[in-house]
Amino acid sequence: MSTKTPRKRISAILLILLALASLAGVGYLATEPTFTIYEGGEPVMVSGRYATVGDVLAAAGVSLRDEDIVQPGVTETAVPEIAIQIQRARSVTVKTENGTQAYWTQQSTLAAFLWEINRMPRRTDQVTADGRSIPFDALGSAALPHVVEIGRFLTVTIINDNAQQVVQTAAQTVGAAIAEAGIPIYAADTVEPPLGSWLEPGMIITVQRSFPVMIRVDGRVVNTRTSHTNSLDVLVETGIGLVGFDYATPGPETPLQPNATIDVIRVTEDFQVVDTPLPYQTLWQASDELNLDNRAVISYGQPGINRQRIRIRYENGVEVSRTVDGEWVAREPVNEVIGYGTKITPGTVDTPAGPREYWRVVRMRVTSYTAASSGKTPGESGYGRTASGLPAGTGVVAIDRNVVPFRSYVYVPGYGIGFAGDTGGGIRGRWIDLGYNENDYQSWSGYVDVYYLTPVPDAADINYILPDGLP
Numbered sequence: 001m002s003t004k005t006p007r008k009r010i011s012a013i014l015l016i017l018l019a020l021a022s023l024a025g026v027g028y029l030a031t032e033p034t035f036t037i038y039e040g041g042e043p044v045m046v047s048g049r050y051a052t053v054g055d056v057l058a059a060a061g062v063s064l065r066d067e068d069i070v071q072p073g074v075t076e077t078a079v080p081e082i083a084i085q086i087q088r089a090r091s092v093t094v095k096t097e098n099g100t101q102a103y104w105t106q107q108s109t110l111a112a113f114l115w116e117i118n119r120m121p122r123r124t125d126q127v128t129a130d131g132r133s134i135p136f137d138a139l140g141s142a143a144l145p146h147v148v149e150i151g152r153f154l155t156v157t158i159i160n161d162n163a164q165q166v167v168q169t170a171a172q173t174v175g176a177a178i179a180e181a182g183i184p185i186y187a188a189d190t191v192e193p194p195l196g197s198w199l200e201p202g203m204i205i206t207v208q209r210s211f212p213v214m215i216r217v218d219g220r221v222v223n224t225r226t227s228h229t230n231s232l233d234v235l236v237e238t239g240i241g242l243v244g245f246d247y248a249t250p251g252p253e254t255p256l257q258p259n260a261t262i263d264v265i266r267v268t269e270d271f272q273v274v275d276t277p278l279p280y281q282t283l284w285q286a287s288d289e290l291n292l293d294n295r296a297v298i299s300y301g302q303p304g305i306n307r308q309r310i311r312i313r314y315e316n317g318v319e320v321s322r323t324v325d326g327e328w329v330a331r332e333p334v335n336e337v338i339g340y341g342t343k344i345t346p347g348t349v350d351t352p353a354g355p356r357e358y359w360r361v362v363r364m365r366v367t368s369y370t371a372a373s374s375g376k377t378p379g380e381s382g383y384g385r386t387a388s389g390l391p392a393g394t395g396v397v398a399i400d401r402n403v404v405p406f407r408s409y410v411y412v413p414g415y416g417i418g419f420a421g422d423t424g425g426g427i428r429g430r431w432i433d434l435g436y437n438e439n440d441y442q443s444w445s446g447y448v449d450v451y452y453l454t455p456v457p458d459a460a461d462i463n464y465i466l467p468d469g470l471p
């Protein structure tokens with residue numbers, strides 16, 4: 001048994017190895033080759049079974065020009081281990097007096113390219129490569145450009161509605177150069193210099209496109225086209241003038257846009273003179289020839305005149321403003337002087353207490369009050385106490401100090417003699433409020449003559465000019 005066991009083990013190992021080899025063969029048959037394409041930067045990988053290089057490029061979606069170089073060639077057998085290199089031909093545009101044509105080339109210098117296309121210039125020709133002039137002797141060292149111009153060309157700049165285009169042209173006039181550049185010109189467009197002008201080296205040609213505008217003027221509407229962006233230039237172009245203070249909106253500071261509306265505002269002005277009275281002052285003058293409370297006009301007043309010149313502005317016939325253009329006093333006011341009496345002539349009035357002497361009689365509004373109706377409640381500070389310190393009640397009256405001297409005596413018919421010992425927030429002017437005790441209160445309303453009893457106070461304590469109106 002010891003000799004047979006190793007042989008069985010060797011047979012099993014051989015069977016396993018054969019199975020693994022069979023599986024590896026199947027995997028190899030299932031794997032497709034990968035081809036690498038280089039064109040400038042990153043490589044492009046293509047997997048599959050292709051016969052030629054051209055088939056690989058077609059599968060990768062690569063299109064070629066006849067001038068492009070492919071290594072290996074497109075008809076050669078495709079080998080996965082050999083990368084496919086593509087060297088693209090460069091595009092060069094050639095301009096001559098006979099026209100413009102595009103070429104594709106692998107050349108790296110300008111001279112080699114020109115030999116290749118059989119366009120080698122003469123020594124007297126002007127050659128420009130990408131806008132830079134190239135001398136004949138430098139053609140061999142000049143790098144291949146994108147644009148070559150050969151012949152007698154002028155460089156001009158065309159500005160078309162703010163788009164700038166630099167062109168090399170063999171044209172002789174501005175109009176021919178614009179046409180060669182493929183720029184259409186319409187009747188209302190503005191071209192500077194004019195279309196028939198001869199071209200000069202370095203000339204700048206400006207094309208301003210026209211656009212529609214509407215002008216409202218003098219009650220009518222004018223529709224036109226213009227290339228001007230200044231409203232004043234458009235008005236001049238259409239023969240519409242501005243006179244005096246006339247103006248247009250939008251103004252010249254606002255560039256016009258297509259389909260803009262220009263309003264012409266006709267401005268006229270007129271003047272008016274306006275007089276307003278200047279009030280005069282009333283001056284009072286004391287007179288000892290006039291009795292107290294009598295007045296007399298010493299000289300009459302006369303209002304003055306303030307005169308203004310008013311400028312009136314009309315826009316399209318409608319008033320829009322009035323401003324003072326000038327102002328002065330056309331006549332000074334004359335003050336009025338009124339004399340007031342200071343002469344005091346005492347008189348006598350009968351009272352329940354007998355005749356009393358008085359020095360003034362004034363008509364007043366009359367009311368009556370008690371401590372309870374004076375605005376304070378019992379227990380409140382100052383309740384029942386008058387401005388003079390006396391208790392409120394019969395015999396104490398409230399007055400305006402500017403009308404009746406404070407702490408003087410007065411006689412009121414129907415009430416009797418009262419002491420002017422109280423004032424009140426509401427007692428103003430020719431108004432007397434008669435004080436009463438609660439148990440003998442009488443209601444008063446209306447008007448009454450109040451007698452100021454002697455002695456006559458000092459002149460400084462007399463108000464000679466009392467208010468005219470009654471409260």
